[in-house]
Amino acid sequence: MQPIVSRTGIGMLGALTVLALLNPxxxxxxxxxxxxxxxxxxADEVQKKLEPMxxxxxxxxxxxxxxxxxxxxxxxxxxxxxRYVNMVGDTVAAMSDRQDIEYHFAVLxxxxxxxxxxxxxxxxxxxxxxxxxxxESELAGVLAHEVGHIAGKHVLKIVERDKALRVxxxxxxxxxxxxxxxxxxxxxxxxxxxxxxxxxxxxYDADQRGMKYAHAAGYPADGLSRFLTKLDQATEQGGxxxxxxxxxxxxxxxxxxxxxxxxQHWEDADRPKLAERFAAxxxxxxxxx
Amino acid sequence: xxxxxxxxSLVLVWALMLGVAAPRTMAQDNASQDxxxxxxxxxxxxxxxxxxxxxxxxxxxxxxxxSSEQQEATTTAGSKTVGEGEDIGNAKPSAADRQAVxxxxxxxxxxxxxxxxxxxxxxxxxx
Numbered sequence: 001m002q003p004i005v006s007r008t009g010i011g012m013l014g015a016l017t018v019l020a021l022l023n024p025x026x027x028x029x030x031x032x033x034x035x036x037x038x039x040x041x042x043a044d045e046v047q048k049k050l051e052p053m054x055x056x057x058x059x060x061x062x063x064x065x066x067x068x069x070x071x072x073x074x075x076x077x078x079x080x081x082x083r084y085v086n087m088v089g090d091t092v093a094a095m096s097d098r099q100d101i102e103y104h105f106a107v108l109x110x111x112x113x114x115x116x117x118x119x120x121x122x123x124x125x126x127x128x129x130x131x132x133x134x135x136e137s138e139l140a141g142v143l144a145h146e147v148g149h150i151a152g153k154h155v156l157k158i159v160e161r162d163k164a165l166r167v168x169x170x171x172x173x174x175x176x177x178x179x180x181x182x183x184x185x186x187x188x189x190x191x192x193x194x195x196x197x198x199x200x201x202x203x204y205d206a207d208q209r210g211m212k213y214a215h216a217a218g219y220p221a222d223g224l225s226r227f228l229t230k231l232d233q234a235t236e237q238g239g240x241x242x243x244x245x246x247x248x249x250x251x252x253x254x255x256x257x258x259x260x261x262x263x264q265h266w267e268d269a270d271r272p273k274l275a276e277r278f279a280a281x282x283x284x285x286x287x288x289x
Numbered sequence: 290x291x292x293x294x295x296x297x298s299l300v301l302v303w304a305l306m307l308g309v310a311a312p313r314t315m316a317q318d319n320a321s322q323d324x325x326x327x328x329x330x331x332x333x334x335x336x337x338x339x340x341x342x343x344x345x346x347x348x349x350x351x352x353x354x355x356s357s358e359q360q361e362a363t364t365t366a367g368s369k370t371v372g373e374g375e376d377i378g379n380a381k382p383s384a385a386d387r388q389a390v391x392x393x394x395x396x397x398x399x400x401x402x403x404x405x406x407x408x409x410x411x412x413x414x415x416x
Binding site: 063064066067068069070071072073075082083086087090091094095102104105106122136177178186187188189190191192193194195196216217218219242271272274277 | 372373374375376377378379380381382383386387389390393394396397398402403406407409410411412413414415
């Protein structure tokens, strides 16, 4: 007996059913199209937030971070010291791998032993940190380390990766100083820098870059290393610094610095450390007898 | 006759299946939309729970509370921080503070002075 529905019939039925499923009614089609459109728009927004910041945008963010540091810790307003720190800073920054921005240096009126760098080239040292240095090569080492962070775009890369921080960047007033976008962004950077610390790899990278710049500028490359040893001792004796709290151990950093000096054959230990000039230029920080 | 009957039943079955398939697709679509809506409605309830700090910029919070409150909140969350960065992050720069930053930007050492400084220190310029 021949079956009522033949094999060919079943095949056709299957094919038509698949076609029916692939060709839904118009309103379903519209819904699918609408969703695809929304998904594409969202993907575009996310992509935009993950795009690298322009130098101008980086400067806006850095300016806001700098303004908060000045608001909280205040500038140390001494023309001679500001000039000296800028001279040393400019000398090492001239050797930086990154020359698409200008570097700016200032001293903060705090006895804590800290140094900060914000995106866009803003570099601060507290007067406590300057006072801890024994010579100019140590000051140059610390400033060069901060230049290294900016050259390595360490903070900038974190900001670029964190799309949550860049929400609101397209709003019309987002780039006005003090906007909620810049406030949130700069607050996030300060928490990351001071409370949480950058990745150890970024600190080691800033050390390596910094010693390279200091050496290229004519200073002995181990200025930072000597400063770090003193910093360790100072914080053990009660000195306050977020460096020892958030940065990799000083012993490990110094080991790596010495290894690099040896590997690079930088026989620069006999270069002038400029202790006398440093003492003369920073005499306002010495306790009066 | 048999052939007509065969084709008739085939068309009938196909039409029935089409009738069942299309509304099911719509129903599935609507069901997923409903599910999304329900999830969205549930989300605010979930967000009421205290947020855990973490990630690259964990610890961001509204500008309120004293520094000691902030410090306590950070410590409670198990972070190693003491909230100093958060305190600075919450600072509201005045016009004078912003002016100081502008002054920092415009400050520059004359090239001759810098060259003399480098020469005296036996340093190198990048030229």
